[in-house]
Amino acid sequence: MNLIASSAFALLLAVSVASADEAALDKRVMDLAAELRCLVCQNQSLAESNAGLAVDLRNQIRAQLARGASEREVVDFMVARYGDFVLYRPPLKASTFLLWFGPFVLLIAGICVLILRIRRQGKMNRQLSEAERLRAEQLLKE
Amino acid sequence: MTPELGQFALCLALIVALAQSFFPLLGASRQNFGWMALARPAAQAQALLVAFAFGCLTYAFVANDFSVAYVAAHSNSALPLHYRVAGVWGGHEGSLLLWALMLGVWMTAVSLFSTHLPEEIVARVLGVMGLVSAGFLAFLLFTSNPFDRLLPPAADGRDLNPLLQDPGMVLHPPMLYMGYVGFSVAFAFAVAALLSGRLDATWARWSRPWTTVAWAFLTVGIALGSGWAYYELGWGGWWFWDPAGNASFMPWLGVTALIHSLAVTEKRGAFRSWTVLLAIVAFALSLLGTFLVRSGVLTSVHAFAVDPARGVFILALFVLLIGGALVLFAWRTSRIGLGGSFELASRESALLANNVLLAVAAVSVMLGTLYPLVLDALGVGKISVGPPYFEAVFVPLMAPALFLMGVGPLARWKRTSLPELAVLLRWALGVSLAIGLALPFAFGRWSALVGFGLALAVWVASTAFLAWKKRPTHSRAHLGMVVAHLGVAVFVVGVTLVKGYEAEKDLKMKPGDSLELAGYTFLLEDVSAADGPNYRAARARIAVSREGKPVTVLYPEKRVYTVQDMPMTEAAIDPGLTRDLYVSLGDPLEGAYWLVKVQHKPFVDWVWAGCLIMALGGLLAASDRRYRVAARERSGAEATA
Amino acid sequence: MKLAWIGIIFIALVSLLAVGLRLDPREVPSPLIGKPAPHFELPVLQQPGKTFSEKDLQGRVWILNVWASWCVACRDEHPVLVEFSKSAATPLYGLNYKDSRDDALGWLKRFGDPYRLSAFDLDGRIGIDYGVYGVPETYVIDKRGVIRYKRIGPVTGELVRDKLVPLLNELDRE
Numbered sequence: 001m002n003l004i005a006s007s008a009f010a011l012l013l014a015v016s017v018a019s020a021d022e023a024a025l026d027k028r029v030m031d032l033a034a035e036l037r038c039l040v041c042q043n044q045s046l047a048e049s050n051a052g053l054a055v056d057l058r059n060q061i062r063a064q065l066a067r068g069a070s071e072r073e074v075v076d077f078m079v080a081r082y083g084d085f086v087l088y089r090p091p092l093k094a095s096t097f098l099l100w101f102g103p104f105v106l107l108i109a110g111i112c113v114l115i116l117r118i119r120r121q122g123k124m125n126r127q128l129s130e131a132e133r134l135r136a137e138q139l140l141k142e
Numbered sequence: 143m144t145p146e147l148g149q150f151a152l153c154l155a156l157i158v159a160l161a162q163s164f165f166p167l168l169g170a171s172r173q174n175f176g177w178m179a180l181a182r183p184a185a186q187a188q189a190l191l192v193a194f195a196f197g198c199l200t201y202a203f204v205a206n207d208f209s210v211a212y213v214a215a216h217s218n219s220a221l222p223l224h225y226r227v228a229g230v231w232g233g234h235e236g237s238l239l240l241w242a243l244m245l246g247v248w249m250t251a252v253s254l255f256s257t258h259l260p261e262e263i264v265a266r267v268l269g270v271m272g273l274v275s276a277g278f279l280a281f282l283l284f285t286s287n288p289f290d291r292l293l294p295p296a297a298d299g300r301d302l303n304p305l306l307q308d309p310g311m312v313l314h315p316p317m318l319y320m321g322y323v324g325f326s327v328a329f330a331f332a333v334a335a336l337l338s339g340r341l342d343a344t345w346a347r348w349s350r351p352w353t354t355v356a357w358a359f360l361t362v363g364i365a366l367g368s369g370w371a372y373y374e375l376g377w378g379g380w381w382f383w384d385p386a387g388n389a390s391f392m393p394w395l396g397v398t399a400l401i402h403s404l405a406v407t408e409k410r411g412a413f414r415s416w417t418v419l420l421a422i423v424a425f426a427l428s429l430l431g432t433f434l435v436r437s438g439v440l441t442s443v444h445a446f447a448v449d450p451a452r453g454v455f456i457l458a459l460f461v462l463l464i465g466g467a468l469v470l471f472a473w474r475t476s477r478i479g480l481g482g483s484f485e486l487a488s489r490e491s492a493l494l495a496n497n498v499l500l501a502v503a504a505v506s507v508m509l510g511t512l513y514p515l516v517l518d519a520l521g522v523g524k525i526s527v528g529p530p531y532f533e534a535v536f537v538p539l540m541a542p543a544l545f546l547m548g549v550g551p552l553a554r555w556k557r558t559s560l561p562e563l564a565v566l567l568r569w570a571l572g573v574s575l576a577i578g579l580a581l582p583f584a585f586g587r588w589s590a591l592v593g594f595g596l597a598l599a600v601w602v603a604s605t606a607f608l609a610w611k612k613r614p615t616h617s618r619a620h621l622g623m624v625v626a627h628l629g630v631a632v633f634v635v636g637v638t639l640v641k642g643y644e645a646e647k648d649l650k651m652k653p654g655d656s657l658e659l660a661g662y663t664f665l666l667e668d669v670s671a672a673d674g675p676n677y678r679a680a681r682a683r684i685a686v687s688r689e690g691k692p693v694t695v696l697y698p699e700k701r702v703y704t705v706q707d708m709p710m711t712e713a714a715i716d717p718g719l720t721r722d723l724y725v726s727l728g729d730p731l732e733g734a735y736w737l738v739k740v741q742h743k744p745f746v747d748w749v750w751a752g753c754l755i756m757a758l759g760g761l762l763a764a765s766d767r768r769y770r771v772a773a774r775e776r777s778g779a780e781a782t783a
Numbered sequence: 784m785k786l787a788w789i790g791i792i793f794i795a796l797v798s799l800l801a802v803g804l805r806l807d808p809r810e811v812p813s814p815l816i817g818k819p820a821p822h823f824e825l826p827v828l829q830q831p832g833k834t835f836s837e838k839d840l841q842g843r844v845w846i847l848n849v850w851a852s853w854c855v856a857c858r859d860e861h862p863v864l865v866e867f868s869k870s871a872a873t874p875l876y877g878l879n880y881k882d883s884r885d886d887a888l889g890w891l892k893r894f895g896d897p898y899r900l901s902a903f904d905l906d907g908r909i910g911i912d913y914g915v916y917g918v919p920e921t922y923v924i925d926k927r928g929v930i931r932y933k934r935i936g937p938v939t940g941e942l943v944r945d946k947l948v949p950l951l952n953e954l955d956r957e
Contacts, residue, residue, distance in 0.1 A: 037526045039811060039916040042441055043384045045528070048377045050728065052881070053916055056907050081914040083814040088528025090513070095522050099513045103506035103535050110498040118486050118494075125483040419789075439803040450804040457800055468793060472786045512799065519802040524811055 029062045032071055036078060037086050045088060145210050148198030149289040155191035156279040158184055162272030166265035178265035182253040185268045188275060189246030196243045199288055200230050209295035212236060212288045218301035218705050220676040228312040229302040234436060235288035237315060242282065244323040245275050252327060259348055266334035274326050277459045285452050301676060301705035310370030318363030318390060322428045324356020325397060329425035332418045333467050336474045341414045346407035351764040353404060357397045358760035364390050365753035376711030376726045378741045380749065383532040385440035388511045389431030392504050396424035399500035402493050410555060412482025412490055415475040422471060426464040432456060439515060485557040492550035499543040506535045544598045547627055548605030570608060574601040585643050595638030603631035622763025626756045633752025639745040646741040652734040660742035662723060663687050669736060677701045682727050698727040722746045813914050813933040820924050821912040825902040828879050828887055835902045837928060844954045846875045847922040849910065851882045852890035854918040860937035861894050867943055868897035873951045877901030880910045880918055925954045
């Protein structure tokens, strides 16, 4: 009786762990698929598309992740066959430095220019008003 | 006969447009009042002619005139009437005619509501708009004529793209174009100011309501486009960072910067040259957007049928209009001075910083959209730039901008005391941090990103409230600002919560199966045939319940539109204040099984509600007394004289 | 100074767009050019008992054409391939992609069979290895088994004349 109960329990546990694993695998597959482009669609990710190739590639991803491949390895697999075009997150290479760092460099440059300009304008205005004050004093003396 | 009349009307309109630009512009520089006076009637005549042409095309659609090539390509006799009308702007040529129509509407509005403006300025503004209009009418007549005949006539049409047979489609392009095209008014005011050499606060005051109203329309247009994609494309996405979406978002960012910059130029006479430049750039972004979706240079889910030859024309128009304006800018402004005198800690600085952030954000969107083209043109290879890039770059840029939204309205002009500001903001900061830290727990899973987003949203909302409270009386302009900023807060809440907590499940189901998600139970009751006027469909009945109590019944469909043999997923959505339930039917499988996808989207409707509130705020601000006072005074003076 | 920047950016943007008008954003170059043809061992369409591998053609220049009976564009290029196989020395092999054997054989019977044989890739796994995303696709493989050229989309008469024949001559001489 005890044996049956404990084996049933073990089975139940295994099944629930397996389905939790299943859900976790699902999530990994979909997260990765969302980063890859569907090549036969206009502009959809592998996660969104229902095209034949997209389904095939999602199955590939699932099979590889289930076998223990890392996300990195799966991505390399796809890029080896389809090129960088398949990545929705552009790889960081010399040719994409401008893409990835451009906006932030521009932001910092913009803020610096802004601060310098405002300061310089403030200084000029103070000098100007200083000059005006002196002149006003002079005029009053006359 | 009617199509030919329409085409003739367009030809006439082109001639009038050329006259509308030639005479008033020349007249303004020579102080020839006769020529300047031509501007208003010419604008109105042009608008009438374009409206007539538009009417002819609509008639061709409604009457199923398949001897017109455009009608044959985008309509069908089985297409319901309201979609036949919407089909007028369902393709490239017709949507351009819609562009021209909207331009006519704006020109008429300027001609009617500008009685308080000097004749010289009106002449110049309408003159510049006439040039833009001439460009687009020429584009229509020479490369994209909607009235081209198809002989022999088709027996029946190829039907409107099923993706466009939707209520959202009826409103989205007109709203979007009202925005896009409306920026030509700001552009025209900027060029007029440059031509007249009058870059002062008055120019900003005149141009501000027009710009704000156009901005409101674009906000609504983009929201409608996003909502339509959510509803229609069937997979629950509402923003894709795709070239077409980005093409409308870039001008939006530019004009948001512009309306803030105009505020400073109007009130303080500062940023004059920068504001003019921004007005030119914002319209340039509108034209760029038009170019991107019609030239074939980039692909997107709803780019038009593409043609590089047309691309060349738009590019030429872009060079002429924008290049010309920039040359004029360089000539008339000795340097881009900031103007005015203000400290580093002041409202002016905060608004300037806002401008920098929005400008960099617009640049980042443009960079991401065009980068694949850059690398391809340089022969370096082909890459894709998708949502992961934009989310990584754009979102961090917006965070400081959202923070500044709290500081700007409460800072004083010229010089603000930081300690005083800190005291004012202390309460708002505390509330934001508290809610940001605590609220995610209510959703079951704490997340730093969600907390951060919520904190920013509460910050924007509470500082907007503070700004409102601080004023003893409220002008509509100020109230509009408060409302618009609240709209932003609502938007941020929606985006944060839906991205943080949305959930979905795909399952093979047959009638009788059920599926659980987010506490809701979805029971597939049956799948039956549900054909429509121009499609065959399979419709599922899904009963939704929560804790045993029925919530709603949803009817997702899988349709095949007969003419183009095109499959479509019609998702079924149960909207709600705190969540949308989204069900779509996939492909049929063996046995009686269907692939069913169910999604739980918390607070997604706040995304679009936020946009609508923003637009409302804009309209409120634009209706402020001070823009109408001059007109009233004038008519009052005339009455007593 | 600032104004010069605006001018530069404007001109750069317009030039980029002008160049862009002559490019096709949907054409995706293959990363496999210059790399060895991925290995496969597939059953032969016409003779299920037999297998075919790319290794069988080591030392020869050959062409691999990916096709399917459900592919509409394949019908467009098929006459060109039939014509080509009659006159050219380079052998043409097919990769039947995600098709049913009966449909594929019927299709060849109806439209002609230019292939020495066709390998049968039922689940499309080999197609993935070759980076196939839009049928038809055609690969030119050299004597060392390296992919030297890939055509995405139908092969046209002009393509054969202007690109393939010169390339094949060059590869034969290696």
